[in-house]
Amino acid sequence: MKVWKASVASKDxxxxEAIIDLEFVDYYDATNTNIILKTEYFQSIIEKSKNKDNYHLSGGLVKLSSPEGEDFSKHSFFLIxxxxxxxxxxxILLGELEEHDFKFVGFYPPFLQNELEKEPDLxxxxxxxxxxxxxxxxxxNIIAPSIKQENNNEK
Structure with a gap:
């Protein structure tokens, strides 16, 4: 099972301040299929964060590593x-594509993979x-990458 590792800033x-580590099962590895979500999906869920009390948007995705260990922290990935x-x-873990659509990259919790055989549509x-x-x-919670100020020592 291939997993993406995400570290999310939160509060206890x-x-x-606390960091929560989550492992998302690679969707393609688990299903041999890809799902592309249109830009409208993401816009709709962002809109809910503005209009619904139980939907929230934050910039708390601190670190993201691929199943191969590559750092994807500076790429356009979002957790919902x-x-x-x-x-x-x-x-779910979503990765933004060049066309501004989103690829369904991973799912949480990992034990849902066991349910795939019984409920493939789950x-x-x-x-x-x-x-x-x-x-x-x-x-x-819609969690975007954290924006950190880099310290430039230019004179």
Missing amino acids: KEGK LGLDTNNMLLG IRGLPVLLLDKEDIWQSV
């Missing part, structure tokens, strides 16, 4: 993490659930 229960009403965290439907089924989510 006391409000202190949903905490459902049963306190289960589900998520993971394929996850992007739709995150967008269209507002009432099943306590919160949905």
Whole structure:
């Protein structure tokens, strides 16, 4: 099983900064298929973050590594993490393509791969659930790459 490793900046229960490490199963490796989500999908979920109390946008993707260990932190990747009403965290990893569409790169949690044999549409439907089924989510977080100021020592 190939996994993408993501580190996300967050706050713990006391409000202190914390880093959460998540592993996303490589969607193509698990299914031998690709899913491309149109720009409109991403625009719609961003719009929900402006209009719905349980949808949030943040810049907390601190680090992202491919299954081969390559650093993808400076590329256009986004996480969408949903905490459902049963306190289960589900998520997708999206990579922006040149055409501004998005490739479904990975899914979380890894144990969902075990469900693929029984329910092949389960993971394929996850992007739709995150967008269209507002009432099943306590919160949905759209997490963009962190923007860090680089220190230039130019004179």
